[in-house]
Amino acid sequence: xxxxxxxxxxxxxxxxxxxxxxxxxxxxxxxxxxxxxxxxxxxxxxxxxxxxxxxxxxxxxxxxxxxxxxxxxxxxxxxxxxxxxxxxxxxxxxxxxxxxxxxxxxxxxxxxxxxxxxxxxxxxxxxxxxxxxxxxxxxxxxxxxxxxxxxxxxxxxxxxxxxxxxxxxxxxxxxxxxxxxxxxxxxxxxxxxxxxxxxxxxxxxxxxxxxxxxxxxxxxxxx
Numbered sequence: 001x002x003x004x005x006x007x008x009x010x011x012x013x014x015x016x017x018x019x020x021x022x023x024x025x026x027x028x029x030x031x032x033x034x035x036x037x038x039x040x041x042x043x044x045x046x047x048x049x050x051x052x053x054x055x056x057x058x059x060x061x062x063x064x065x066x067x068x069x070x071x072x073x074x075x076x077x078x079x080x081x082x083x084x085x086x087x088x089x090x091x092x093x094x095x096x097x098x099x100x101x102x103x104x105x106x107x108x109x110x111x112x113x114x115x116x117x118x119x120x121x122x123x124x125x126x127x128x129x130x131x132x133x134x135x136x137x138x139x140x141x142x143x144x145x146x147x148x149x150x151x152x153x154x155x156x157x158x159x160x161x162x163x164x165x166x167x168x169x170x171x172x173x174x175x176x177x178x179x180x181x182x183x184x185x186x187x188x189x190x191x192x193x194x195x196x197x198x199x200x201x202x203x204x205x206x207x208x209x210x211x212x213x214x215x216x217x218x219x220x221x222x223x
Contacts, residue, residue: 013133016104017062020094023082030069036183041079043191046087050199054087057206060131063093064105068123072179073141076186077124080198098123109135126202128209139205143197149189153182 023041027034046054063085067074078095085093096105098118106114109127125140142150154160160182163175190198 013108016096016108017064017092017094017129017133019104020064020096020100022094023078026095033069033075036075037079040076040187041082043187044080044083044195046083046199047196050084050196050203051087053203053207054084054091057088057090059209060090061088061092061136061206061209062129062131062133063091064127064129065093065095066098066102066105066121066123066125066127067095068098071123071141072183072186073122074124075183076190076194077140077142077198080190080195081124081126081202084199084202108133111135112138128205130209136209137205139202143194143201145197146189146194149186149194153185157182 021029027037030037063081065078065081067078082093085091096102102114102118105127106112108129112121112127114121122141125138127138128136130136157178160175160178163171163178166172166175
């Protein structure tokens, strides 16, 4: 018979979270993006109603953000999600890249089928889990209001997607110039009103969890 203190086993469901990256670790591993992401984080201000909602949210939530490091949406949206997570003592956030081993995350999110459908997902994707690591819902890659801005920009720059797939040095140079222009414009859009739109949509998502919980409690009480 064994005696003495036995080591505690890490909950299998939490492994996907504990082996993923903090925002600081992500910045350290992405030096070409670090300065931009930090500037984005510093310039974000959440609307007061959203701040109050996140601060007083009653439940523990775990966020995992699945990102593509080459996506402009990741560059502008990820810092907003980090700002939201840091607004509450009950929220924690980690980051996984689409190039990472996602097998443990896939086991937590069978509804998404990350093993087979990863290429079809628009990233970044916020995945929300409760304290017991049960999957609650998702959001991404950007607020709905951003679609209008993006559609107008792509109409003005129809060569963007073609250049993104091109191999010649000239085409890649032209693509890089358009990408820089798009990224600059996206910062303007978000700092004008899309930061608030993003916070509001995440606010609504988290509020829906509370509504579902209250409905479940009411159903249980009526039985």
